[in-house]
Amino acid sequence: MAIKPGFLSKNPSVLVFLLVLAAFTLGVTLMSEAYGAGVVSTSFVKTLGKTLCLCLIAIAMDLIWGYTGILSLGHFAFFGLGGYMIGMWLMYARTREIVLGSQGALPPTPQELQDAIATQIFGVVGTSELPAIWSFAGSLPAQLALVVLVPGLLALIFGWLAFRSRVTGVYLSILTQAMTLALSLYLFQNESGLRGNNGLSGLQNIPGVAADQDHLSIWFLWASAGMLAAGYMLAAFVTSGKFGSVMRGIRDDEARVRFLGYSVESYKLFIFTLTAVIAAIAGALYYPQAGIINPGEMAPIASIYLAVWVAIGGRGRLYGAVVGAAFVSLVSTWFTGGRAPDLNLGFYTVKWVDWWQVLLGLSFVLVTLLAPKGLAGLVDLVQGLRHPNRGGDPMGPGDGSLREEEAVE
Amino acid sequence: MSGTGTLLEVSGISVTFDGFRAINNLSFSIGASELRAIIGPNGAGKTTFMDIVTGKTSPDEGSVLWGEMSQNLLRMNEAQIARVGIGRKFQRPTVFEDQSVAENLLMALKAARAPWRVLFWRPGAGDHARVEALAAQVGLGDALERKSGELSHGQKQWLEIGMLLAQEPKLLLVDEPAAGMTLAEREQTTALLVDLSKTRAVVVVEHDMEFVRRLNCKVTVLHEGSVLAEGSLDHVTANPKVIEVYLGR
Ligand SMILES: Nc1ncnc2c1ncn2[C@@H]1O[C@H](COP(=O)(O)OP(=O)(O)OP(=O)(O)O)[C@@H](O)[C@H]1O
Ligand SMILES: [Mg+2]
Numbered sequence: 001m002a003i004k005p006g007f008l009s010k011n012p013s014v015l016v017f018l019l020v021l022a023a024f025t026l027g028v029t030l031m032s033e034a035y036g037a038g039v040v041s042t043s044f045v046k047t048l049g050k051t052l053c054l055c056l057i058a059i060a061m062d063l064i065w066g067y068t069g070i071l072s073l074g075h076f077a078f079f080g081l082g083g084y085m086i087g088m089w090l091m092y093a094r095t096r097e098i099v100l101g102s103q104g105a106l107p108p109t110p111q112e113l114q115d116a117i118a119t120q121i122f123g124v125v126g127t128s129e130l131p132a133i134w135s136f137a138g139s140l141p142a143q144l145a146l147v148v149l150v151p152g153l154l155a156l157i158f159g160w161l162a163f164r165s166r167v168t169g170v171y172l173s174i175l176t177q178a179m180t181l182a183l184s185l186y187l188f189q190n191e192s193g194l195r196g197n198n199g200l201s202g203l204q205n206i207p208g209v210a211a212d213q214d215h216l217s218i219w220f221l222w223a224s225a226g227m228l229a230a231g232y233m234l235a236a237f238v239t240s241g242k243f244g245s246v247m248r249g250i251r252d253d254e255a256r257v258r259f260l261g262y263s264v265e266s267y268k269l270f271i272f273t274l275t276a277v278i279a280a281i282a283g284a285l286y287y288p289q290a291g292i293i294n295p296g297e298m299a300p301i302a303s304i305y306l307a308v309w310v311a312i313g314g315r316g317r318l319y320g321a322v323v324g325a326a327f328v329s330l331v332s333t334w335f336t337g338g339r340a341p342d343l344n345l346g347f348y349t350v351k352w353v354d355w356w357q358v359l360l361g362l363s364f365v366l367v368t369l370l371a372p373k374g375l376a377g378l379v380d381l382v383q384g385l386r387h388p389n390r391g392g393d394p395m396g397p398g399d400g401s402l403r404e405e406e407a408v409e
Numbered sequence: 410m411s412g413t414g415t416l417l418e419v420s421g422i423s424v425t426f427d428g429f430r431a432i433n434n435l436s437f438s439i440g441a442s443e444l445r446a447i448i449g450p451n452g453a454g455k456t457t458f459m460d461i462v463t464g465k466t467s468p469d470e471g472s473v474l475w476g477e478m479s480q481n482l483l484r485m486n487e488a489q490i491a492r493v494g495i496g497r498k499f500q501r502p503t504v505f506e507d508q509s510v511a512e513n514l515l516m517a518l519k520a521a522r523a524p525w526r527v528l529f530w531r532p533g534a535g536d537h538a539r540v541e542a543l544a545a546q547v548g549l550g551d552a553l554e555r556k557s558g559e560l561s562h563g564q565k566q567w568l569e570i571g572m573l574l575a576q577e578p579k580l581l582l583v584d585e586p587a588a589g590m591t592l593a594e595r596e597q598t599t600a601l602l603v604d605l606s607k608t609r610a611v612v613v614v615e616h617d618m619e620f621v622r623r624l625n626c627k628v629t630v631l632h633e634g635s636v637l638a639e640g641s642l643d644h645v646t647a648n649p650k651v652i653e654v655y656l657g658r
Contacts, residue, residue: 238528241528241530241531242516242531242532243527243528243530245508245512245515245516246516246527248507249508249516252505252506252507255487256503258486258491259487259488259491259496259497260491260572260576261492262488263486263488263489263523264488266523266524267524270524
């Protein structure tokens with residue numbers, strides 16, 4: 001990436017973001033059970049690490065929706081695929097360790113070993129054969145490559161078909177949603193070779209690593225923070241120059257962008273694929289912290305939540321997406337985790353586990369209607385207080401100029 | 410090349426919208442450095458003609474050929490047509506209102522258009538100078554950092570003309586450039602268009618006869634989607650058919 005020395009100084013918000021992120025990660029580490037005071041539980045460290053991954057996919061969503069105006073309701077499919085790709089290696093390699101550990105004196109032949117692993121993994125779905133898509137599962141580099149390649153190729157093919165025929169707006173949203181639904185239904189089948197509705201589990205154990213979960217959780221927190229930082233800088237780079245202008249141009253008036261000579265379809269395809277890859281990487285970091293992945297995670301509703309986070313945070317700016325994802329997903333964990341005290345209204349007791357969805361939906365509607373800039377709009381408010389807006393239109397139209405209505409009649 | 414040779418050759422095009430014939434067997438050609446005015450009553454098909462040339466609308470029949478190589482424009486999409494050198498100014502000013510004047514001009518500036526190239530493109534000193542010069546030329550020299558949505562209607566027209574110039578097209582299609590401009594601005598616009606036509610082809614659609622007179626060029630009168638008359642302004646305004654459909658009302 002060609003970040004020039006002046007990149008950070010030209011984008012002060014990036015620097016602020018990186019500093020806050022570093023302080024946060026360091027702070028959590030110093031309060032963790034493994035490396036610090038032990039105030040923050042390991043399971044909460046995992047929640048925070050997962051939240052950072054959600055912030056990363058929110059950045060992807062902001063690039064495609066907030067900047068380019070394409071409301072994709074399918075990015076959680078890419079997130080899930082990324083998770084499955086890394087999950088295959090985690091599960092395979094871990095099972096191999098277990099199988100090898102339980103063997104007798106004679107080392108097994110490769111065929112015996114593979115059969116034993118397959119029986120272990122696929123016993124639950126009633127087969128003992130390793131499906132062809134698991135061919136590379138024994139190799140970490142191969143599965144890491146697939147984390148990028150599988151979702152990237154899917155996005156490339158889907159995007160090519162959709163954008164080439166100039167599907168836009170709500171039709172495109174429906175199409176992306178249909179893709180997600182189809183993928184999730186396919187994965188629910190046992191024949192998909194990914195253990196159907198059982199999904200992949202035990203992903204929190206990293207093969208070949210002896211460290212306990214207390215330590216691992218902190219390592220993954222740092223890895224997630226590092227990837228979020230990289231994703232943020234990449235997104236800032238992409239949106240800062242003329243490319244960013246073209247993205248916003250496509251959002252506001254794509255026909256006009258075409259008449260300037262830009263091939264709008266190629267740009268959309270490029271951004272769609274790039275954001276799919278970012279989402280997949282976020283997923284590949286998320287699921288080892290979650291420990292389990294199943295097709296339900298990729299249900300269309302997840303991608304809709306993603307849009308809600310970005311809208312509440314404030315689309316069209318990167319920190320808005322991050323703040324929205326972090327805020328809403330953490331509050332959501334709090335409410336749905338049963339930790340929020342019930343609200344007794346006398347005639348009715350509001351149980352937040354049930355009512356949180358309603359509250360979230362309501363906030364989404366309110367933000368969309370009343371504060372389209374979302375939480376990030378608060379930053380403008382603060383800056384507005386610091387630099388009062390003089391208002392008015394200093395130059396305005398010349399005295400004799402026609403008004404717009406006259407001009408276009 | 411100095412005015413000889415045809416740059417754009419439109420022959421026998423027709424377009425029908427839901428049974429309504431907006432363009433009817435229209436033929437039109439323009440030389441490499443020629444200024445041409447197109448006039449005609451509302452709904453005559455002037456904008457639709459520009460839509461066809463720029464690839465926005467595809468005709469039911471006819472051909473549109475471009476340049477010395479006689480490239481078939483009908484086989485290209487809007488972006489490709491823009492890249493071969495056809496720039497367009499819309500009837501309603503269409504600029505990117507959420508972006509600054511400088512960003513609008515930078516986006517239009519002649520440069521590579523492919524995503525990879527654009528991603529790593531950063532404006533050099535020459536590009537900044539060019540943007541400043543263009544902004545100054547269209548009277549927006551001190552508005553570079555303003556959001557273009559804040560500009561007045563006339564200023565948006567000028568910004569769009571600036572974007573057109575930034576593309577350095579071989580053919581400019583200009584749809585009602587003077588709408589929303591003051592008298593002084595209109596005079597400036599005519600001077601600019603006349604000047605531009607010395608080095609490239611310019612097609613101007615305009616309702617304002619005074620404006621057309623100042624352009625002092627060949628005029629094509631469109632009516633119901635085909636050419637009614639062609640020649641100098643005095644010649645066409647003396648044509649009884651033209652008087653009947655357009656001027657005499
Ligand atoms: N997309 C469309 N669908 C249906 N009818 C259309 C469409 N575009 C143009 N028309 C019709 O075609 C005719 C020609 O329209 P056009 O905009 O080319 O006229 P014009 O000469 O530019 O008029 P004006 O001077 O008002 O700008 C009009 O009757 C218009 O209603
Ligand atoms: Mg018109």
